[in-house]
Amino acid sequence: MIDSGVAAPAPADLDADDPLAPVRELFDLDDDVVYLDGNSLGAPPRAVAERMRHVVREQWGRRLIRAWSEGWWDAPLRVGDRIGRLVGAAPGQVVVGDSTSVNLFKALVGAVRANPGRDEIVVEASTFPTDGYIARSVAELTGHALRPVPPDELAGALSERTAVVLLNHVDYRTGRLLDAAALTEQVHAAGALVVWDLCHSAGVLPVELDALGVDLAVGCTYKFLNGGPGAPAFLYVPHAAQATFSQPLTGWAGHREPFAMEEGYAPAGGVGRGRAGTPDVLSMLALDAALDVWDGVDLRDVRAKGLALTALFRAAVEDLPGIGVLTPADEWRGHQISLRHADARAVVGELVERNVIGDHRPPDVLRFGFAPLYVRYADAQRAAEVLADVLRTR
Numbered sequence: 182m183i184d185s186g187v188a189a190p191a192p193a194d195l196d197a198d199d200p201l202a203p204v205r206e207l208f209d210l211d212d213d214v215v216y217l218d219g220n221s222l223g224a225p226p227r228a229v230a231e232r233m234r235h236v237v238r239e240q241w242g243r244r245l246i247r248a249w250s251e252g253w254w255d256a257p258l259r260v261g262d263r264i265g266r267l268v269g270a271a272p273g274q275v276v277v278g279d280s281t282s283v284n285l286f287k288a289l290v291g292a293v294r295a296n297p298g299r300d301e302i303v304v305e306a307s308t309f310p311t312d313g314y315i316a317r318s319v320a321e322l323t324g325h326a327l328r329p330v331p332p333d334e335l336a337g338a339l340s341e342r343t344a345v346v347l348l349n350h351v352d353y354r355t356g357r358l359l360d361a362a363a364l365t366e367q368v369h370a371a372g373a374l375v376v377w378d379l380c381h382s383a384g385v386l387p388v389e390l391d392a393l394g395v396d397l398a399v400g401c402t403y404k405f406l407n408g409g410p411g412a413p414a415f416l417y418v419p420h421a422a423q424a425t426f427s428q429p430l431t432g433w434a435g436h437r438e439p440f441a442m443e444e445g446y447a448p449a450g451g452v453g454r455g456r457a458g459t460p461d462v463l464s465m466l467a468l469d470a471a472l473d474v475w476d477g478v479d480l481r482d483v484r485a486k487g488l489a490l491t492a493l494f495r496a497a498v499e500d501l502p503g504i505g506v507l508t509p510a511d512e513w514r515g516h517q518i519s520l521r522h523a524d525a526r527a528v529v530g531e532l533v534e535r536n537v538i539g540d541h542r543p544p545d546v547l548r549f550g551f552a553p554l555y556v557r558y559a560d561a562q563r564a565a566e567v568l569a570d571v572l573r574t575r
């Protein structure tokens with residue numbers, strides 16, 4: 182930390198001054214638990230349980246089949262617009278449904294089809310496993326080569342062969358944040374398309390999809406967007422690309438006239454062509470309710486608090502015995518701190534027993550996610566203290 186001669190403010194004072202403090206009250210959280218795994222499964226906003234009761238009892242229970250035309254069928258686009266606001270997408274460009282894995286498949290095949298005459302798919306070498314697996318399958322199906330490349334070597338790897346590049350905005354393992362503006366420009370300069378995976382950045386930092394001219398993006402909603410376990414993912418297709426976006430899962434929900442029951446497939450005109458089958462209504466409406474906590478929240482406050490929380494935690498733990506820090510120290514990080522310890526699994530187990538919930542990624546990584554909407558500065562401090570104690574008493 183920089184020694185300015187002024188004592189750092191106490192966590193309790195930081196919490197007292199936190200503009201996001203009232204948002205925490207919207208969550209159903211146990212005060213005894215320090216929850217630092219919101220980057221894996223976000224905590225439930227209080228209103229979700231009541232909304233689900235209404236959806237099940239009133240909509241499903243009383244309206245029955247009529248509910249499909251009273252908001253259910255259009256929910257993927259309506260909820261998509263709410264997510265769009267959080268990722269810099271104007272209305273009509275985000276559709277919600279299916280999992281991130283499935284949307285990656287749609288996006289990558291769509292990108293390959295949109296950029297013919299090229300025969301290579303580039304993917305980050307250390308990408309989240311499902312991204313790599315899906316990219317490999319798309320490469321096999323389309324007859325492309327798959328080229329894994331470390332993000333720092335991207336410039337040298339792009340060529341006139343590159344059809345599409347799949348990048349993670351924030352690395353799930355290290356928490357490293359990539360420069361979406363610079364990389365999007367670099368990929369475009371090579372005549373390739375870019376697909377951004379926003380799983381670890383949607384809902385924590387300002388993302389400017391429209392402004393950056395991103396070609397396609399996907400992201401999940403059960404992490405920092407708190408949609409609940411298995412909540413449907415999202416797919417971004419900008420207006421300019423919609424007319425030609427040709428995704429491979431041509432189910433009836435993406436049809437221009439799904440209820441005309443036509444024999445042949447004709448895709449919907451807008452981002453709705455990103456749909457495949459019947460929407461997962463219960464999960465989607467739980468997500469819809471969960472998104473209410475964002476009303477009035479400024480993502481710049483979320484980003485500022487995320488950086489402050491991670492800085493506080495890092496400073497308190499980086500010199501502990503046996504600990505290394507994997508997450509970049511500068512601002513090119515998301516809202517997690519990843520540590521290394523030879524006994525990471527056991528250490529995480531002891532932390533969990535003491536109500537500090539983080540997680541472990543093999544072989545030796547401890548991950549701590551800081552969801553600024555509900556994690557307090559005092560939580561970051563307590564987590565650091567408990568970790569120090571666990572390491573001391575081992």
Ligand SMILES: *Cc1c(COP(=O)(O)O)cnc(C)c1O
Pocket residue numbers: 280281282283309311312349353378380381401414
């Ligand atoms: C969490 C995550 C996923 C999850 O994919 P699912 O299909 O929802 O299981 C995919 N990619 C990244 C980068 C993730 O962090």
